Amino acid sequence: MSVRKRKWSTGKGVEKEAWIVDYTDTKGVRRLKTFTKKKDADAFAARAAVEVREGVHVADSASVTVVQAGRFWISSAEGARLERSTINQYRQHLDLHIAPLIGEKLLSKLTVPTVREFEDRLRQDGRSPAMVRKVLTSLGSLLADAQERGLVTRNAVREKSRARRKGQERRQEKRHKGKLKVGVDIPTREEIKAVVAVLQGRWRPLFLTAIFCGLRASELRGLRWCDVDMEKKLVHIRQRADRFNEIGRPKSEAGERTVPAPPIVINALREWCLICPKRDAEQKGADGETQKILDLVFPNGKGKVESLGNIVNRGLIPIQIDAGVTVGSGETDENGNAILVAKYTGMHALRHFYASWCINRREDGGLALPPKVIQERLGHSSIVMTMDVYGHLFPRGDDADEMAEAERSLLA
Structure with missing residues (x-):
């Protein structure tokens, strides 16, 4: 490898000069690289010498965009x-x-x-x-x-x-x-009660499962009847439907899990099972070919994967409006009355509520579960994620009543 100075004259007689690095690359091909300044040529030569020796050098002419x-x-x-x-x-x-x-x-x-x-x-x-x-x-x-x-x-x-x-x-x-806030990002107990009170038809079992089992929207859309154990009151999450309505494995290894379902969910699923659109059968498609209908718990009317847009726009939003879980849109109607819209616009709000329900103390209507159990119920890949998102919701154990009790025990 050498660095040399080259001088030449243009067709108009203008004198020019440049510094040339002459070297052989890792494939044995001779390369010439030109620089206007000697320090740039020396720096490239030093770097190229190391890269060639280590067998990792790639010349500009062999590179791509x-x-x-x-x-x-x-x-x-x-x-x-x-x-x-x-x-x-x-x-x-x-x-x-x-x-x-x-x-x-x-x-x-x-x-x-x-x-x-x-x-x-x-x-x-x-x-x-x-x-x-x-x-x-x-x-x-x-x-x-x-x-x-x-x-x-x-x-x-x-x-x-x-x-x-x-x-x-x-x-x-x-x-x-900011941190997730109850009443802003997470529905309150009163709001959930209002929502549960107006649930009916095909939306009742779906939203009860979302609220009290904490499944992601994709997991709800991909849930099969064979993964619901009515006797043991368990829901097994083994697959999901992505945003393209394609069935696949859960997002991660931790996403494949089993969660218990309270009686309200199991009873709703028992009733829904009797009228759920045709499943686990075959039918003739428009092209005359036999098509298998998926064994889904919450399918659309044809037994196929229900779209997330339908669940939100035809289910979640109208249900909140019926339940009075609304906020002002900032606009008014022709009579000057404020136009109200659904307070929570995504299914993940119900998953947030499930997490808070698992965290809350029993005297507050919660389950008071340990963080590791909550991580497993939610299907998080690590406890760090669970604590980063929901750590501020856990009871501190130092509120006024508990501090007073600890004081009495200490000074008794």
Whole structure:
């Protein structure tokens, strides 16, 4: 490997000079790289010498653009049979965020300062801190795939020191979101009572199961009758339906679990079982082929997977309005009366209530379960997640009554 100075004259007689790094790469191919400054040439030569010796050097001419590497990355995800929603998210990150800003840049020229500039541009263009973090994670995964293919030497995202900044961003995001609040994010006991009182028809067993068993919306949509044990009053979560209505395994190993169901849920399911749309049978489709009907507990009218939109728009929202669980929309009707809308817009609010019900003391109408049991009931992959989300709801054990009792015991 050598660094030499080259001088030449243009056709117009202008004198020019540059510094040339002459070296042989890991494949035995001779490479020449030109620099305007000697210090840049020396720095590249030193780095390239180490990379060639370690067998990891990739020349610019052998590299590809970020977009090209992104296509390989998506193909790898499809080959690994990742969930459809995950692959779609990867595509969105690549097409909407990565490609427009750095898509034409060669991987070999993607340095830590370049990644930092990319991060700044994401923020300047209005992306939220959470979205910026997700896009950078995807870019790091893209570069890791490219490294395995020998298309790039360095993973600038992984090299970028993010340990401290990641913690700062998460704390900032938590401050922005705030803790879950009863009556704001979590329905109150009175609101749940009002909702339960108006439940009827096909929505009664579904929402009772959501409220008192804590299943995710995808788990409710994928629940089968064979996974409901009426005698032992247990619900087994063994599959779920994703947002594309495709049946698959739970989100994680912890998601596959068994939760007890109170009598109100079991009784509602017994009644629903008698009138539930046809299940576990076969019928002729429009194309004349035989199609199997899924053995679902909460299917649509044709026995297929019910869409989440229908559950929310035809079930959750009208039920809250009927129950009086509403808030002002900020608008008025033609008579000047405030227009009321449903207070909780997503199914996860019911899951939050189930978590709070498991946490609350028995004298407050709760189950007073230990944190580890609550983690298992919710299907969280770690106790850390459970405590991060719901830790502030656990009784402190130092309220006025308990402090008074402890004082009497101590001084007796």
